[in-house]
Amino acid sequence: MPTPRLKTTDIHKSFGATKALRGVSFEVMPGEVHALIGENGAGKSTLMKVLSGAHEQDSGTLELNGQPFHPGNPLNARQAGVAMIYQELNLAPDLTVEENILLGREPSRFGIIDRRQRRKQALHALDELEHHVPLDVPVNRLTIAEQQLVEIARALVFEPKVLIMDEPTSSLTQQDAKNLFRVIRQLKQRGVSVIYISHFLEECQQIADRYTVLRDGESVGSGEMKNARLDEIIHLMVGREIADIYPPHARQPGNVIFDIHELAGYEKPSDVTLELRQGEILGMAGLVGAGRTETLRAVFGLDRIRRGKVYYLKNNLTQRSPRGSWRNGLGMVSENRKEEGLMLDHSLADNLCLTRYRPFSSFGWINRRQQLAATIEVMTKLDVRAREASQSIGELSGGNQQKIAIGRLLHHDADILLLDEPTRGIDVGSKQQIYRIMNELAEQGKSVIFVSSYLPELLGVCDRIGVMCRGVLSGIRPVQDWTEHEIIAAATGQK
Amino acid sequence: MKISWRKHLNTLGPLVGLIFVVVIFATLLAWKDVMDGREFSGETGVSFFASIKDTDFYGLKAFLGGANAKIVLTQTVIVALGALGMTVVIISGGIDLSAGSVVALCSVVGAQLLNTSWASPWGVVLITVAAGGVVGLVNGGVVAGLRMMPFIVTLGMMTIARGAAKWLGGNQTVNFPDTPLLNLMALHKPDAFFPLPYGVWITAGLAVLTALLLRQTIFGRYVFAIGSNEATARLCGIRVQWMKVVVYALAGLYFGLAGLMQMARLAQGDPTVAIGLELDMIAAVVIGGASLNGGAGSVAGSMVGALIMTTLRSGSQLMGWPNYFQEIIIGTVIVLAVALDRLRHRAAK
Numbered sequence: 001m002p003t004p005r006l007k008t009t010d011i012h013k014s015f016g017a018t019k020a021l022r023g024v025s026f027e028v029m030p031g032e033v034h035a036l037i038g039e040n041g042a043g044k045s046t047l048m049k050v051l052s053g054a055h056e057q058d059s060g061t062l063e064l065n066g067q068p069f070h071p072g073n074p075l076n077a078r079q080a081g082v083a084m085i086y087q088e089l090n091l092a093p094d095l096t097v098e099e100n101i102l103l104g105r106e107p108s109r110f111g112i113i114d115r116r117q118r119r120k121q122a123l124h125a126l127d128e129l130e131h132h133v134p135l136d137v138p139v140n141r142l143t144i145a146e147q148q149l150v151e152i153a154r155a156l157v158f159e160p161k162v163l164i165m166d167e168p169t170s171s172l173t174q175q176d177a178k179n180l181f182r183v184i185r186q187l188k189q190r191g192v193s194v195i196y197i198s199h200f201l202e203e204c205q206q207i208a209d210r211y212t213v214l215r216d217g218e219s220v221g222s223g224e225m226k227n228a229r230l231d232e233i234i235h236l237m238v239g240r241e242i243a244d245i246y247p248p249h250a251r252q253p254g255n256v257i258f259d260i261h262e263l264a265g266y267e268k269p270s271d272v273t274l275e276l277r278q279g280e281i282l283g284m285a286g287l288v289g290a291g292r293t294e295t296l297r298a299v300f301g302l303d304r305i306r307r308g309k310v311y312y313l314k315n316n317l318t319q320r321s322p323r324g325s326w327r328n329g330l331g332m333v334s335e336n337r338k339e340e341g342l343m344l345d346h347s348l349a350d351n352l353c354l355t356r357y358r359p360f361s362s363f364g365w366i367n368r369r370q371q372l373a374a375t376i377e378v379m380t381k382l383d384v385r386a387r388e389a390s391q392s393i394g395e396l397s398g399g400n401q402q403k404i405a406i407g408r409l410l411h412h413d414a415d416i417l418l419l420d421e422p423t424r425g426i427d428v429g430s431k432q433q434i435y436r437i438m439n440e441l442a443e444q445g446k447s448v449i450f451v452s453s454y455l456p457e458l459l460g461v462c463d464r465i466g467v468m469c470r471g472v473l474s475g476i477r478p479v480q481d482w483t484e485h486e487i488i489a490a491a492t493g494q495k
Numbered sequence: 496m497k498i499s500w501r502k503h504l505n506t507l508g509p510l511v512g513l514i515f516v517v518v519i520f521a522t523l524l525a526w527k528d529v530m531d532g533r534e535f536s537g538e539t540g541v542s543f544f545a546s547i548k549d550t551d552f553y554g555l556k557a558f559l560g561g562a563n564a565k566i567v568l569t570q571t572v573i574v575a576l577g578a579l580g581m582t583v584v585i586i587s588g589g590i591d592l593s594a595g596s597v598v599a600l601c602s603v604v605g606a607q608l609l610n611t612s613w614a615s616p617w618g619v620v621l622i623t624v625a626a627g628g629v630v631g632l633v634n635g636g637v638v639a640g641l642r643m644m645p646f647i648v649t650l651g652m653m654t655i656a657r658g659a660a661k662w663l664g665g666n667q668t669v670n671f672p673d674t675p676l677l678n679l680m681a682l683h684k685p686d687a688f689f690p691l692p693y694g695v696w697i698t699a700g701l702a703v704l705t706a707l708l709l710r711q712t713i714f715g716r717y718v719f720a721i722g723s724n725e726a727t728a729r730l731c732g733i734r735v736q737w738m739k740v741v742v743y744a745l746a747g748l749y750f751g752l753a754g755l756m757q758m759a760r761l762a763q764g765d766p767t768v769a770i771g772l773e774l775d776m777i778a779a780v781v782i783g784g785a786s787l788n789g790g791a792g793s794v795a796g797s798m799v800g801a802l803i804m805t806t807l808r809s810g811s812q813l814m815g816w817p818n819y820f821q822e823i824i825i826g827t828v829i830v831l832a833v834a835l836d837r838l839r840h841r842a843a844k
Contacts (some may be wrong), residue, residue: 323732343723354731357713
């Protein structure tokens with residue numbers, strides 16, 4: 001058996017108390033396309049960052065061509081022959097294709113760029129891909145697929161032995177994806193090993209020779225792709241049981257009070273129709289980038305709507321501003337707590353009360369004492385651990401911050417709650433409390449749309465679940481009628 | 496315990512800076528007095544301590560005396576009023592580079608109005624201040640309506656307002672007949688601290704009002720919110736663009752009032768006055784602990800910042816330093832003050 005090109009043995013990596021990787025072992029052979037498969041949060045990104053030198057593992061070893069491999073930083077990794085192409089492309093948008101391909105490696109003499117040499121090298125890199133992108137065009141004028149080629153060409157300048165691609169087709173059309181596969185096969189023929197990360201199992205089946213499945217930070221299985229059955233792989237991906245951290249519920253949702261009809265935004269979503277009952281938690285499953293966040297944003301008035309309608313109690317709420325949404329009893333928690341959820345340098349009290357100062361103000365004048373008292377009331381209800389209500393919220397843990405972000409909807413007394421990944425990046429204890437809060441709210445007759453990429457919590461908390469795939473919401477069914485396998489199959493576009 | 500002490504240090508930071516500046520200049524002036532005294536009496540052979548005893552400390556007394564304090568306060572009025580408006584703008588995450596030009600423009604507007612027969616002193620005040628507000632309204636309207644960078648918009652307005660001032664003034668200073676408005680900045684009884692000019696009281700009163708506006712009202716909280724995190728503010732239903740219009744218009748009113756004070760101080764409208772004054776205002780706000788990223792800042796800090804700027808000037812003049820040296824010192828102090836502030840914040844984290 002030949003020496004593997006890249007081999008990882010029992011890699012562990014923790015961030016604080018969170019164990020991101022708990023023993024990952026896999027090998028990639030020369031000239032092999034190796035699919036790395038796993039759910040959101042399974043540890044794929046962390047593993048890739050370890051391989052490409054952005055993070056250092058806590059324990060475990062990396063070997064490149066049989067030699068120990070300690071990249072230390074991304075530049076070293078690249079020079080050693082391990083290059084990474086991220087899902088979000090990293091190009092300088094205003095520079096030309098040629099400049100981007102050789103960015104940071106410009107051939108030069110005494111600090112003056114040797115343009116002829118640069119052109120030669122850039123052409124050479126693109127020739128290897130057998131694609132012709134005009135060299136003198138700024139990359140922001142190219143299509144996403146072309147930009148991706150530029151990025152690949154840039155990696156090829158380093159003559160990589162291992163090329164890691166993170167979700168390369170997520171923003172490509174079918175035709176572009178086919179072209180990409182051709183490029184990958186060419187690389188493979190030249191002996192480059194490709195690690196291919198994707199949610200789309202069918203794609204992996206088309207392009208990969210072998211696969212490794214990650215689950216909860218562990219490698220749980222690998223094998224030859226051509227012998228594998230998709231349902232077996234899905235079983236490996238899921239493979240766990242719903243723990244009893246979800247509160248038992250026996251609610252009877254009431255009448256339909258909130259209604260989204262054929263909603264479409266300018267990029268995403270393309271077609272969303274749903275009916276939400278009073279006292280119901282409706283889950284929205286799907287892959288990252290399927291358009292779930294965009295749906296909530298469009299409903300709330302943060303993004304513009306192309307067509308479709310939103311009704312609440314027969315009132316047309318289509319195309320309100322966020323302000324209008326709050327006034328009509330909607331509330332939203334953004335998936336991005338730091339950038340769109342909270343003012344980290346401000347107090348708990350101001351973060352909590354930002355949408356509704358009225359109960360303790362008259363003629364625009366705020367009564368501080370009453371505001372703090374109201375804040376402490378919500379803090380007690382949600383079990384927020386903080387020193388004082390006037391403490392700045394950035395000092396709290398992620399879980400406590402998130403409780404305040406949700407507390408804002410409680411303080412506002414919103415009736416329709418749009419929660420986008422409300423449990424992302426917080427500890428299990430806080431998650432459990434957030435499930436409890438959601439459950440209580442539903443029992444009080446509030447209605448919740450719950451977007452999550454973590455299937456067990458959707459299955460544990462929701463009354464009904466719909467799945468979004470490439471901008472379309474379909475198949476809303478009672479939670480009892482779903483299994484994790486079916487949700488994954490629906491989210492990855494399989495029948 | 497330790498944490499609450501730090502919190503107080505943060506609010507007191509600029510004040511400590513002001514005391515520091517005063518102490519440094521007092522020491523420098525005392526030293527200079529002693530050395531001048533020795534030179535004057537030719538006692539170069541006598542011990543240093545002996546000559547301290549004989550010194551009159553004329554310069555030190557002048558610096559710390561009530562009369563100088565009154566001059567410093569009066570000189571601070573224009574920068575301080577501008578800094579009030581600038582504080583609101585900077586906390587909201589913006590900047591206004593047109594402030595100096597607006598001061599000049601409004602000083603000319605006021606002067607021209609005084610030359611007409613129909614405007615009463617109160618009318619002059621109202622129209623002049625409103626003129627500043629209109630300029631601010633345009634700034635805010637363009638920033639919000641076209642989603643443009645405030646830096647660019649107000650940079651353009653800086654030149655436009657300056658040009659408008661020259662046009663209105665016929666490209667020269669505008670004199671006007673005697674008016675009660677001159678009392679705004681006049682130093683009656685120049686040897687004593689009291690009475691202070693009306694301008695000082697007006698500024699102090701507006702500072703208190705602005706502080707209350709920012710700290711105690713919903714409007715103030717919204718200003719902080721859009722400066723701290725505009726996306727969050729929008730999500731929470733704050734009309735971010737509308738707020739920006741109001742913020743720039745409000746700042747314009749302050750700049751207009753500063754222009755009126757400028758006119759009263761010079762007893763003429765001068766279209767070429769206050770060049771670069773916006774930078775003094777910004778420096779005062781930043782020395783006062785505000786962040787140019789928005790979301791942080793205080794009126795008290797900005798007022799102390801403005802006092803630091805004037806005290807530096809006053810002290811340098813009494814030291815007999817040439818103008819260019821003053822400028823170098825002031826520039827250095829601005830950078831040092833903000834550097835210290837950043838260090839303090841990093842230490843607090």
